[in-house]
Amino acid sequence: MNVEAAKFRPVSNEQVAVLGTQPIPVGPYHDPDYFALEREAVFKRAWLHIGHVSELPEPGSFIVRKVEAARASILIVRGKDDVIRAFYNVCTHRGTELVAQSDGLASTFSCRYHMWTFNDHGELRGAPDFERFFLDKADCGLSKVAVDVAAGLIFINLTPEPEQTLSEFLSPLETQLEQLPCATATTFAEYLYEIDANWKLVYDNFQENYHLRFIHPRSVGTTATGPENPFGYATGFDFVGLHRKQALWMNPEHQPGPVQVSALERLVNDAMSGGYDELLANSEYFAVFPNFFMLNSPILPFSHTVFPIGPEKSRGVIRFYWRGEDDSATQRFAREYAVAATRDVHAEDRGVIEAGQRGISSGAIQHIHFQAQEALCRHFINSVDATVQAYKAEKSLGGFGA
């Protein structure tokens, strides 16, 4: 390899100045009123990552997922016709949450309250003593939620008629996501955390590298920092509508320990035999609006979704996508290591994010600051705020429809 060509060059200040250079008001990171606007403007309108097709392996498979940001529980079903449908998990009789399990296999769903029973298309198929209602069963189907799949990932949209299809929303990232392990994965590993912090404060942590050498001196350490790039800054940013990407710098001089090598060799071999040679050499991190990350690495093929729970409370879900259940002891060992190693890094982030929330919520400062290498954070708040402001403008103009 040409050593000159590999020499690290950071993104210049000028390249990102187009995003603005002003301090950022702290309101959006703790204000309950702003969060209420985000519920409507962002989480009830954008396509939201909610699952993976491997969670619905066969006709009749279903999952139930909470979307606290929209105060909703969503039932997602693979029908007998193999079509994936999504509904509000709400009985249309008197609004009771319909399904209590988080996943399972079923051909019908009965409400425990008065036994109204719905089929896999969401149609009301039976209701005891229904003649006493003043209703037609055909008008009593479950409320539908838009659902679609890209790269094996299930997304929902809580707008009755979404303005964009999922493909339009993700474009042009969809074709890139389709090249990643999640697209053909048949299983996944998972860890999750709750955190006392605004979802954007959580999300921001994972889209800047400025903190790496201070918060992760060992767990990231020399894998992604080194003498020529002491902060581990990105080699490039890409702003794609509301979404963004960064190209990650990897230190070619990094030396893992001997047991780590045993795991990494297998992960690399699996990546090569999976046809991911190109991805191995080209590390990118996708930040899909509003709350989804995907690392393109075939050796650490994880997504990270930050679900808002309240203005100062969130949940992070990290999933590692694998093709096939473990085929051998060595693969099982390597996958266990991949999850455990990444978990060390995310654990270190959680504490410092909560400390940031406490400081912001105290009212001590009115603004926070993003440097040029935190440009993704700036693009993110710009994207969220533009969405919120457009919603406010629409509501203030809205007459009849409001």
Add this chain to the structure above:
Amino acid sequence: MTDAAVLPGGFEPLQVFVDKWALATSFERSRERETSSLAQMREFYDAFAPYLNDALAYLDRKGLAEFTPADERLMALCLSLAHVTLAVEVQGEAEAQNALLRHEMRITRSTAERAA
């Protein structure tokens, strides 16, 4: 040595680690790392790491579906080493602090527990 601690032939020196480290789930392995001292983990690492590649080669030849209870224990020790190596090879003296932070990151699903 009770039967419950027996490992496959050739791995007898590692049997002293079975009670503590041959655990059933990724979650339990992660918790055991959190509640162990660095000295305990170094002891396990120093004894087991030289056997790791032989253990994996033996288990690979067996195949996951053919494991005996003794093979399962050896597999579980390998999987615990995947966690412990992060304490020994990576975190070192920072392990105690990292353990406190890690406690809130709950492993909820692992391919190691999805054996056919």
